[in-house]
Amino acid sequence: MTEETGSKSRSGSVQSIERAFGLLEVMADAGGMLGLSQLATASGLPLPTIHRLVRTLVDLGYLRQEPSRQYVLGPKLVRLGESSSRMLSVWARPHLAHLVDELGESANMAMLDGDQIVYLAQVPSRHSMRMFTEVGRRVLPHCTAVGKAIFSQLPEADVRELLQRTGMPKHTENTITDPDAFMAQVHGTQEQGYATDEGEQELGVRCVAVPVPDVPSRLAISISGPAGRMTEALVGRAVPLLTEAAKSLSEDLR
Structure with a gap:
């Protein structure tokens, strides 16, 4: 791996962290519950990116999906x-x-x-x-x-x-x-x-x-x-x- 490639990889990882925490803050400001389309509107991120980040946060326990298909802040927070x-x-x-x-x-x-x-x-x-x-x-x-x-x-x-x-x-x-x-x-x-x-x-x-x-x-x-x-x-x-x-x-x- 070249130095340039490594730099891009680190930059991409930091951006993902920033975006994930940004989504959690958007959720908190909205009262703790939002759907994917509402998250996309509030954050300005594309739906595929939102879906990937939300799935990771659910796997980690920081978000939870309700039967209504909306997402809520998880108990790990x-x-x-x-x-x-x-x-x-x-x-x-x-x-x-x-x-x-x-x-x-x-x-x-x-x-x-x-x-x-x-x-x-x-x-x-x-x-x-x-x-x-x-x-x-x-x-x-x-x-x-x-x-x-x-x-x-x-x-x-x-x-x-x-x-x-x-x-x-x-x-x-x-x-x-x-x-x-x-x-x-x-x-x-x-x-x-x-x-x-x-x-x-x-x-x-x-x-x-x-x-x-x-x-x-x-x-x-x-x-x-x-x-x-x-x-x-x-x-x-x-x-x-x-x-x-x-x-x-x-x-x-x-």
Whole structure:
């Protein structure tokens, strides 16, 4: 085999890997289920190429074919996702710990997963009275500062569709349950660069959050604490520190 032939072979192998992962990302963005023709339309790849890649992914357990002949994301991806989430937590912890050192309140990282917010990491405050969010906890995004922060990075139509699916249930007397009022908060987040939760998930708790920019996952970081300690002065100090931590975390994840 000549050097030129070997180079072409390696290049072709890399392209196949890129295309296979591209198909998995297309599937994930579409909710996890698509047919071959839909995959071809969404990816721009020829049907024969799609068929070859999909057959390989099915054989490996990363896709599964349903009786409807559509394809769904396979269970083997769950293990990869769980490991990836654990690594996100490892990378985030130093940034969250710095926020706790500087601000004194609990710091969190969360991700939009489907229609829910899942908390991936937390460093708790050292105060005896503190906010504790269990890692792995899932909540609806409309009553959280991290949800608003993540939504500020998404098209408004996508946000409204999600709100319609979830129904925006009321958790406290402060929960926003009107889509237009909620979108006004999202627009405010876009303008000011941060979001707040004013007792919308739990009375007496205040939270401020910023999105993590330029990363494939929809992430946000926040600090939260009792409303009496989360004063406007503290929020004013927190925003630039959160923004800097989000930028540093983004650089670590690239």
